[in-house]
Amino acid sequence: MAGSFRRARETVGDIDILATATHPQEIVSAFSRMPLVQEVLASGPTKASVIVQDTIQVDLRIVEHRSFGTVLQYFTGSKEHNVKLRQIALSRGYSLSEYSLTRLSDNQDLFFDREEDVYSALGLAYIPPEMREDQGEIEAALQGHLPELLELKDIRGDLHVHSDWSDGRATILEMAQAAAALEYEYIAICDHSPAVGIAGGLSPERLEEKIRAVAAANEQLEGITLLCGAEVDIKSDGRLDYPDSLLSRCDVVVASIHMGGQQSERAITGRLISAIENENVDIIGHPTGRVIGQRDPYDLDLAMVLEAAARTGTALEINSYPARLDLSDVNARAAREAGVKLAINSDAHDASQLLVMKYGINVARRAWLESKDVLNALPLKELLAALKR
Ligand SMILES: [Zn+2]
Ligand SMILES: [Zn+2]
Incomplete structure (x- = not known):
């Protein structure tokens, strides 16, 4: 894989695949005959372009093994990154060309089958694909200051999932067992509050019952710890949808806006800041409310929100649901630079959705996050110490 797909951009225009082969023509014709393929746009001895899923163009190129690293670097892009590299x-x-690095003193072509060797020939540390956007990564590589990017295996747990107590489809125990299978240490069950009636928000009495149910479920579990949480709605006047006395009894509180997202910048910013300043709120969920291709982010003063989050030690979420990815890569990087911790959560509504975590990791890597920037990269003990309560 190359192109924007390999750089893990939140949306991509087409998909670029590179391969090496001893018999290129056989690979090209097998590729063009795959069941997914609806239309073959072009086909030659070493390349083919096809359409899958009605609109998605997939390009395959077969390249010489000896220049695979150089070609992969070239086709991964971005254009801006490559201009600076040249x-x-x-x-x-x-x-530096698509296929080789030419030494100008004697016109000698150097071929690299590994991408790492292209960078090291230029005196640079290897730059992960997600960073290749000409956003300072080449300068950082020149100075030896590239971050050690977060990886999926650094994640110790998920701090925002739903259960069948609200609009989730799995029981608390099923969610815990699925999280244990992912080798997580903890999972926070954060169901909705009453204002989100369509999502089966829990009354205060039901939340109290759930706190007891989670404690009982923990007795039956080994190797994973359930945290009882809430995804409390931030109401249109900025108040939270549960009393503080109840929130203080939860292990983790995610506060999110679900309604009134059309309010003015001043109102939305004020709502978020009053939630951030609540001593029971640990994480702000899907902070900008955007849904890719459907809903723009709220009008909000992100700098003010980041300042408040940094001042109070409140984490902001990277919601990993593919249509949300909220915070975005750009905003998550701004959060990191403002000294704000991020929590990368699945917001899963069933056990299989826990796996969307990987998309949040993509965002985090594009935001240059390291494990120390991420709340749920902490082991359980340190997490509990880092939470506000
Ligand atoms: Zn939500
Ligand atoms: Zn949620």
Whole structure:
């Protein structure tokens, strides 16, 4: 895989695949005959372009093994990253092309089958694909200051999932067992509050019952700890949908806006800040409310929200649901730079949705996050110490 797909952009225009082969023509024709393929746009001895799922173009290129690293680097992009890389090459007496690095002093072509070797030939540390957007990564590589990016295996638990107590489809125990199978140490069951009536929000009495049910379920579990949480709605006047006395008895509180997202920038920013300043709120869920292709983010003053979150030690969420990815890569990077911790959560409504965590990791890597920036990369003990209560 190459292109924007490999860079893990939140949306991609087409899909680029590179391969090496001893018999390229056989690979190209097998590719063009795959059941997914609806239309073959073009086909030649070493490449083919096809359409899948009505609109998605997939391009396959077969390249020589000896230049695979150089070609992969080239087709991964971004264009802006590659322009800067070619400038670095020239300043060091090389010309970088799609297939090779040419030493200008004697016109010698150097071929690399590994991408890492392209970067090291230019005196650079390997830059992960997610960072290749010309957003300072080449400068950081030159100075030896590239971050050690977060990986999926660094995640110790999920701090925002639903159960069948509200609009989830799995029981608390089923969610815990699925999380244990992912080798998580903890999972926080955060069902909705009453204002989100269509999602089966729990009355205060039901939440009290759930606190007891989670404690009982913990007795039956080994190797994973259930945390009793709430996804409390931030109402249109900025108040929370449960009393503080109840929120203080939860292990983890996620506060989110679900209604009134059309309010003015001042009103929305004020709502978020009053939730952030509540001593029981640990995480702000899907902070900008955007849904990709459907709903723009709220009008909000992100800098003010980040300042309040940093000041109070409140984490902001990277909601991993593929249509949300909220915070976005750009906003999550701004949060990190403002000293705000991020919580990367699935917001799963059934056990299989726990797996969307990987999309949140993509966002985190594009935001240059390291494990120390992420609340749920902490082991349970340290997590409990880091939460506000
Ligand atoms: Zn929500
Ligand atoms: Zn939720």
